[in-house]
Amino acid sequence: MITVIGLGFVGLTTALGFSEKGYRVYGYDIDEKKLNRFKAGEVPFYEPILDKTLQKHSNNNFMMVKNLEDAIKNSEMIFICVGTPSKEDGSVDLSYISEAIKNVLEKICKSQYKVIVIKSTVPPGTTEGIIKPFIESFGFEIGKNIGLTSNPEFLREGYAWEDFMKPDRIVIGEIDNKSGQLIENVYKVFNAPIYRVSLNTAEFIKYLSNTLLATLISYANEQSLIAKSIGSIDIKKAFHILHLDKRWFGEPAAMTSYVYPGCGFGGYCLPKDTKALIKRSKETSYSPKLLESTININESIKDFVVCDVVGKVNKNEKIGILGLAFKPNSDDVRDTPAKAIIQALINKGHKNIIAYDPLAMNNFQETYQLPIVSAASLTSLLSQVKYVVILTSWDEFIENTTIIKEKVVFDYRYLYDLKSSFC
Numbered sequence: 001m002i003t004v005i006g007l008g009f010v011g012l013t014t015a016l017g018f019s020e021k022g023y024r025v026y027g028y029d030i031d032e033k034k035l036n037r038f039k040a041g042e043v044p045f046y047e048p049i050l051d052k053t054l055q056k057h058s059n060n061n062f063m064m065v066k067n068l069e070d071a072i073k074n075s076e077m078i079f080i081c082v083g084t085p086s087k088e089d090g091s092v093d094l095s096y097i098s099e100a101i102k103n104v105l106e107k108i109c110k111s112q113y114k115v116i117v118i119k120s121t122v123p124p125g126t127t128e129g130i131i132k133p134f135i136e137s138f139g140f141e142i143g144k145n146i147g148l149t150s151n152p153e154f155l156r157e158g159y160a161w162e163d164f165m166k167p168d169r170i171v172i173g174e175i176d177n178k179s180g181q182l183i184e185n186v187y188k189v190f191n192a193p194i195y196r197v198s199l200n201t202a203e204f205i206k207y208l209s210n211t212l213l214a215t216l217i218s219y220a221n222e223q224s225l226i227a228k229s230i231g232s233i234d235i236k237k238a239f240h241i242l243h244l245d246k247r248w249f250g251e252p253a254a255m256t257s258y259v260y261p262g263c264g265f266g267g268y269c270l271p272k273d274t275k276a277l278i279k280r281s282k283e284t285s286y287s288p289k290l291l292e293s294t295i296n297i298n299e300s301i302k303d304f305v306v307c308d309v310v311g312k313v314n315k316n317e318k319i320g321i322l323g324l325a326f327k328p329n330s331d332d333v334r335d336t337p338a339k340a341i342i343q344a345l346i347n348k349g350h351k352n353i354i355a356y357d358p359l360a361m362n363n364f365q366e367t368y369q370l371p372i373v374s375a376a377s378l379t380s381l382l383s384q385v386k387y388v389v390i391l392t393s394w395d396e397f398i399e400n401t402t403i404i405k406e407k408v409v410f411d412y413r414y415l416y417d418l419k420s421s422f423c
């Protein structure tokens, strides 16, 4: 059996969704008025389908309780779905979570293993760094007499039922395998891909998603301000035409390849055109902050790469650079991040550099004439170095993962999983 604590958009949908899948679910909310409305078959907020589902499952699979005693005693897992509002300084108010967990722990008998599932959105590091010690302060040992997982929710208001019942992915953050497995088993009936990751990764994925959406909206709004300041631009039409770009819809070069970290953008177009639009907009009166940050972050990420390598590799060591082109499947080296990074490494005293690129080797050497050695092949480079720094995501580097991973790898294109990376 399952208990859901906090019956708002997320909690009520979760409780009814599990009920629909055949689980017996207890629901509890601190707000008695809300509970009374539920008992009368009413959903106190607008969310399609939930009212009919509430009426269908109430007192069958879904039981609302005013006292948690029996619910906790009978449940294997307790989903915490209370609010996590912002405080004035931007940090998250965790008091609802701690209140709810305290209420649960006071009713748990330590001889029965139960899993606490944090479904509320909390910043990366919260479950491990704050919630875990909080639970331990009640004398519990995570993984021994209690389980703890994170299970962020991705539903959208207005589509809550549809999103919960047909999830595109289910994320389970865990520290102990037993609780991860229990939660995975519960979700198997949803037939969706299930990803079991660390607690911090699970929490981060939720913020990755929401901050991307927030940034995209601000991007669009900033562009509308740029367009207005330049004048005679049909903003509606321009955005509709932007939406026709085939990269939104998949291969080749789908938009996902742009929403992936690396060591900076380069090439002939992105740096030049971003700078030009900033300049043009400023001439007309609007100073585009997001675009300026875009350029600044592109410089910072290269600085980070250089500091990271310099901090971890001795100046006398030979460094192998993998990738010189600004992107794979191209021999273009104009404004390639590799140029700035190699130049900065040399300036900082790392003069023993050997590089390999499947296509761009000659172009790079002719264009920049840096004091580095060219390797004739990947294997030749690997035979000469202990450290490799990946700067372009060529397929050849993915196909040769095993031999590359024998080296100390600085994987700045995130080709490999975390364990193989030196960063």
Ligand SMILES: NC(=O)c1ccc[n+]([C@@H]2O[C@H](COP(=O)([O-])OP(=O)(O)OC[C@H]3O[C@@H](n4cnc5c(N)ncnc54)[C@H](O)[C@@H]3O)[C@@H](O)[C@H]2O)c1
Pocket: 005, 006, 007, 008, 009, 010, 011, 028, 029, 030, 031, 034, 081, 082, 083, 084, 096, 097, 099, 100, 119, 120, 121, 122, 153, 154, 155, 156, 157
């Ligand atoms: N609303 C969304 O679209 C959405 C989507 C994904 C994730 N989330 C996250 O899920 C969490 C819940 O969001 P929501 O929109 O459902 O919030 P909500 O405000 O609609 O519901 C929270 C419920 O928790 C109850 N509550 C508070 N303290 C409690 C306690 N100690 N014991 C029992 N009940 C208690 C409140 O009375 C309320 O009914 C938040 O962390 C939110 O960021 C929300």
